Every structure is written in structure tokens, then in C-alpha cells.
Amino acid sequence: MEQTKEIAALLHLIDDPDDEVYSQVSEKIISLGKEIIPNLEHLWETTADEYTQERIEMLIHSLHFRDLQMDLKAWANDKEHDLFTGALLISRYQYPDLNLLTYYQELEKMRRNVWLELNSFLTSLEKVNVLNNILFNYYKIKGTEINYSHPDDFLVHKLVEAKKGNAIPIGILILSMASLLDINLYMINIPRQFILAYFDDDPENNTGTEFPPEHIQFYMDGASGQIFSHKDVETYFKRISVPPTPSYFKALNNKRIIQRMLEEYAKCFDNEKNAYKKNDLLSLAAQLNESDE
Structure with missing residues (x-):
């Protein structure tokens, strides 16, 4: 100026x-x-x-x-509110000069590598295994434990660069790829976990009240790509002494996923020196609530 x-x-x-x-x-x-x-x-x-x-x-x-x-x-x-874009915007909090186009191009390369291995004869599980194989074996993506002293592990652009991150950016990358490839993976709201679920049709139709939910075929860990059965999930709920109510098995929309990402990322700045960063990130999460009004 x-x-x-x-x-x-x-x-x-x-x-x-x-x-x-x-x-x-x-x-x-x-x-x-x-x-x-x-x-x-x-x-x-x-x-x-x-x-x-x-x-x-x-x-x-x-x-x-x-x-x-x-x-x-x-x-x-925006009616699309693309998940990958939302995650890149969060990266811009700490890296304001980030060139988003670079990461869109990398996502497209990943998508193409998976697409080349897919065909119409594969089952839903086989399609997800192809996606997992490309990300975790070809690209050597490594999942880390949630550690609030490592804020970069929460950012999807760092995951694309270093091939390392926790369940949140890895799960978001998987969901972004799945959306581009018409694979019916969605995030669900299981407590204390970043778990994806494969729905056999539109998750909006998932109105059942019984466990296991009839429209979910299997589950997937966001950090490792490991596949879980209904029995595995039921065992987890018993271990944490929480009943598996229907609200835990509804697909979260992209705004809710980004909101959860912001809330978790904010915990990385839980000290006096960085209190303003925590407040900033929580205010962005609250802003997503306001956009629903």
C-alpha cells in the first residue's frame, strides 16, 4: 500500500x-x-x-x-462447502500465505492414482482397500497419535507435504478422496474417535434406531485405514460404558467436520502465551454454527 x-x-x-x-x-x-x-x-x-x-x-x-x-x-x-478446501482454510490460520492450488493439484494426483486401480466389479470393501493401499502403502502416509503439543499434525497441508498427521487430517484426506471417487465413506460421531463409516446408500436415509445401523456396512479408522466390524464398534462402546445410540451413527456434514477440527486444533494453544490463538480458533468454530442460522 x-x-x-x-x-x-x-x-x-x-x-x-x-x-x-x-x-x-x-x-x-x-x-x-x-x-x-x-x-x-x-x-x-x-x-x-x-x-x-x-x-x-x-x-x-x-x-x-x-x-x-x-x-x-x-x-x-457455499452450497458445496468442499471438505478439503475447508481444511486448507484452517491451515491458513498458522500459514496465511499458503498457496491452496498446490494442494488441490496434489489431491488430484492422489485421486488419479486410486481411480486407475478401481473398476465397476469391485465390492465396496475392495474399493476402500484400494484407496487405503494407495494412501498408506504407495504414498507412505503415517498416522500419529493425537498430541496437542504438535499442532502441525492437525493440518491437512502438512499431511500432504510430509505424509504424516493424526487421524483428523488423514480422515479428511480420505473423505475428500472418497467424495471425488464416489465411494460412500462419511464421518460419524463416535465419542473420542475419528471414525469413518461406509454407507450402502445415501446417509440421509439412515433413520434406524437399532444397533447395528442397517445402512452402515463397515467402519474405518481415520488414522490408519484399519477396517472395523459392527462387533468391533459394539465392543468399543462397552469398553467406554456408553450405549451406542443412533446419534453416534449419523453422517456428519462437512461444516461439522471442520468445526470439530477447529475445536481439536484449538487445544494445541491451551496456555497463557497462545490463549488468543485458542480463542480465535474457537470463534471460527462458533462462526460455523452461525452460518446455519
Whole structure:
């Protein structure tokens, strides 16, 4: 952004010790939009005072965050709200300059490798096994335990780059591939797990009240691709002393999956220094609720 007298005056006031003055200055700077970020970055590079640098960093963060809020709102209001896109938007919280096109291209390469191995004579289980084989054996994707001290393990772009992540981004990658390949995998709401289920028809028709749900053929672990039976799932519910009620076996829509991702990712910043990040991410999750109203 061109350095006008007004902008120069605003930047000069960033280090003002009066909190009220700084509050007004920061609001005005943020209202100018992300075009002012290069000016702020130049100021940061030419400022020796650490306190002023911290203020500049927070202003840049606030500008990126406002941009992300608008993009996530647009995604949620789009009738498609593509799952892979939603996950990449979450990556942009920590990596605001992410080039999304790069990851769409990688997803398409993965999709094509699976598609070449599929044919109309395969059973549903065989199709899922082909998908698993390409992701876990050909691409060597490795699942990790949920660890809130490793925030990058929650991000789908890091999974695509490093072929390593926890059940959340791996499950989202599997679901994204399945959607492109017309494989009926969906995420369900089993407690404390990121579990996918293969539905033999439209999951909207899954209105049964009995266990096992009649429209689910089998289950799949999001981190490893391991296949589970109804008996395995029933055993899990007995182990955690929770009855397998119908609500746990309904397919979650993409907004709910991204909302859950945000809520889990927020736990990575559960300390005083990063409290603002936790609040940001939870506010994005709440924003997805508002988009349903």
C-alpha cells in the first residue's frame, strides 16, 4: 500500500504507550485491510524495539485473521462447502500465505492414482482397500497419535507435504478422496474417535434406531485405514460404558467436520502465551454454527 501521510501517521503511533490511543490506531489500521501488511512488515524490519515489534506482529495476525474469517464464512455459505478446501482454510490460520492450488493439484494426483486401480466389479470393501493401499502403502502416509503439543499434525497441508498427521487430517484426506471417487465413506460421531463409516446408500436415509445401523456396512479408522466390524464398534462402546445410540451413527456434514477440527486444533494453544490463538480458533468454530442460522 502506498505510504500516504495518513498511513505514516498511523504507523508512527503504533508504539504509543496510551492503550486508548493504540486501540484506536489499531482499529484504523485493521480497517485498511491486508494491503497494509507490507507497510507493517517494513516497519517491523526497521524497528529495534521488541515491544513495538510484538504490536506489529499482532496487527499483522489480526489482518490475516479477519481475512480468514471472511473466507471461512464464504466457504460455509457455499452450497458445496468442499471438505478439503475447508481444511486448507484452517491451515491458513498458522500459514496465511499458503498457496491452496498446490494442494488441490496434489489431491488430484492422489485421486488419479486410486481411480486407475478401481473398476465397476469391485465390492465396496475392495474399493476402500484400494484407496487405503494407495494412501498408506504407495504414498507412505503415517498416522500419529493425537498430541496437542504438535499442532502441525492437525493440518491437512502438512499431511500432504510430509505424509504424516493424526487421524483428523488423514480422515479428511480420505473423505475428500472418497467424495471425488464416489465411494460412500462419511464421518460419524463416535465419542473420542475419528471414525469413518461406509454407507450402502445415501446417509440421509439412515433413520434406524437399532444397533447395528442397517445402512452402515463397515467402519474405518481415520488414522490408519484399519477396517472395523459392527462387533468391533459394539465392543468399543462397552469398553467406554456408553450405549451406542443412533446419534453416534449419523453422517456428519462437512461444516461439522471442520468445526470439530477447529475445536481439536484449538487445544494445541491451551496456555497463557497462545490463549488468543485458542480463542480465535474457537470463534471460527462458533462462526460455523452461525452460518446455519
